[in-house]
Amino acid sequence: MELSFTARNVLMGATMLGALGGMLGSFALLRRQSLLGDALAHAALPGVCIGYLITGSKTPLPLFLGALAAGLLGSLLILGVVRWSRIKEDSAIGIILSVFFGAGIVLLTYIQKLPDGNQSGLDKYLFGQAATLVEEDLKVMAVLGGIVLTALLLFYKELKLLSFDRAFGASLGLPMRRLEVLLTLLLVVVVVVGLQTVGVVLIVAALITPAAAARQWTDRLGSMILLAAGIGALAGVAGSLASALVPRLPTGPVIVVVSSGVLIVSLLFAPRRGLLWALLRERQVADRIRRENLLKDVWLLGERQGDWEGFLSWPLLMGVRGQTARELSKSARPLAAASLVERSGDALRLTATGRREAESVVRKHRLWEVYLTRRLELASDHVHRDAEAMEHALTEDAVLRLEEMLGHPEVDPHGRPIPRRPAAPAKPERSVAA
């Protein structure tokens, strides 16, 4: 595959920006300053215009410097408004963002009406036109990127402390305020680097989205930064290739869509934090509770009849919790498969192991009721609900201690016997999880 010279420039620029954005974005995300980048990007616009007005040239450096100065001024003003008035931070960000941007647009339209102002090409900063990246831009980007990278490496430990425990850092005598300024400065640099590639509106995504995706995969700052840089770079590559190959496909938005896709995948599938796994775990627990409840229901019906040998009919069991036949057989099936219950047509009974399991659940329930009435002095008619939940949560270990603490009670507060611990437990814990 042969890429044109422009496309190669775009590819390099977008990849660099993606990596830098991911790194700085990780800090912004952890410090809950996700939207500061957005404000800085908007605030930089008047700086670009003033840089052009002063030097009259559209070489990258003065524009970069103008944007840098305006971005910094914007971030200082946000701090100032919050400190010196009762305006909250979200409003302060909104004010600086929109007013600076308005000023930028005023200047931009003013410049466009100057003789030869139309060729200034400043409007590419609004939406970003990666295609206009020239080699000189890339050089400036590379130098600024190198500076940012060096600063991150040099002050990594301090910046880490700043992000996680500012007070501790201050107590160590580190200049936290100055580090904060440094981090903001680095953020402004990256924002300014990104202006030309993805534009004002989408910079916040170049910063935050890769970092948010990386956060789902790891709890360590170092790996999060590397991962965020990788995701950012990947989105940059994908975006620039897609826009090079498909006509009328803008680079910046594609980059954002790609990294948003990575974020969604990460939110769903990342190990441990993934929402899908959480959902599965929740369902597993719910299933186990349903199975344990069915065992217990069968046992309690047997207790009432004084006989655990007889088969209990489906309608009788459905009546206990108002379940449908489908719900009931859904819980019964795994129990039968684990030979905890025995089915005979539309009826079932507990096997010997099933009875032991059921007794273990009932034991937990009744011991907890004893604990609540004796130790916490709750009324005996107020303890059943709580015990319904605890019977599924108590571990075998905890039950043993509970029993010991309560002096091996024989009956629960309602006068019903507490099943004894089976002489040789089949499996120690949660063995119902068939």
Next chain:
Amino acid sequence: MSPALVIILVGSCVGASCALVGSFLVLRKMSLLGDAISHAVLPGIVIAFLVTGSRASVPMLLGAGSLGLLTVLLVELFNRSRRLREDASIGVVFPALFSIGVILISRYASQVDLDLDCVLFGEIAYAPLDTLTLAGRAIGPKALWVNGSILVAVLLFVLLLYKELKISTFDAGLAATLGFSPVVLHYLLMSAVSLTVVGAFESVGAILVVAMLVVPPAAAYLLTERLGPMLALAAALGVASAAGGYGLARWWDCSIAGAMALAAGILFLAAFLFSPTHGLLARLLIHHRLGGRLAGELLLLHLRKGGEGLPVTVLERRFGWEPRRLQRVLSKLLREGWVERAGEGLRLTASGSQVLEDSGRMELAHQL
């Protein structure tokens, strides 16, 4: 109607309706959700264009309104999942939606007749040109009708639900116990924000909507303590921003929408500096006065304790103040007649004693 008047009227409608709903956003610390919505409605507008093939207002309002609500839903979904904090949720949702909008425009630009510039700047300058016809008769500029209706709708919304909005804004718990759901109100408010944003989107553009949503209400927040006056002030400031912005734009021959945002910023700056209650100057003045009064009372206490003729040098040593500050405080005390010179030193007068008694700082005397 002259074009200038049309533009000012459209801008005023936008300013007033944005300021009304924006006041609640500012009070609920949700300003940036307004920012997010204002960007995220873009794909809704584009899709409405693509589906209907026209710039008809009703489908556009529907498309953008549903995208606005989708934004709120997505942000809350991310929040609830507890995998992202609120700022990050906002920061990932709106650029993604905005990107989809930009991609749609770029791919189908020829069909939708909507160019990217107007997404950011709006095109209020063209407002007088696009007239609405009803039964074959021109009945006036379309933008004015659209934004005027939105203003009426927003006014009705705020007036009818004033009490509910007020209570749920300041005390969500109380609102819930009184029986109106803060969640329902939240979504109603967000629908109102989306609706307002769509109208404003066409005339002032995505980013400057934020200027109208946040800046006038923030300025009003610095000027009053009460919700009713704050809403009225915010709306008035919104109108003033629109009118002043148009003036600036004519003067400098520049973007009208940008100038309106700038005008709003200037008004905010004025409130920030000069508000009688919350302005920077007023606060500095109070700070200064309180500091001066406290210093004077401390000196009086010392003189009372020090007895007859305490020399200035002793005071200088004890307080460690700059000599000029001490001089300033002392000369005020002498001028008021609370202190008099006694030989080399200073002495408390009877009226000085009385001032000290009245100041309620006597308990300090026991500690000195």
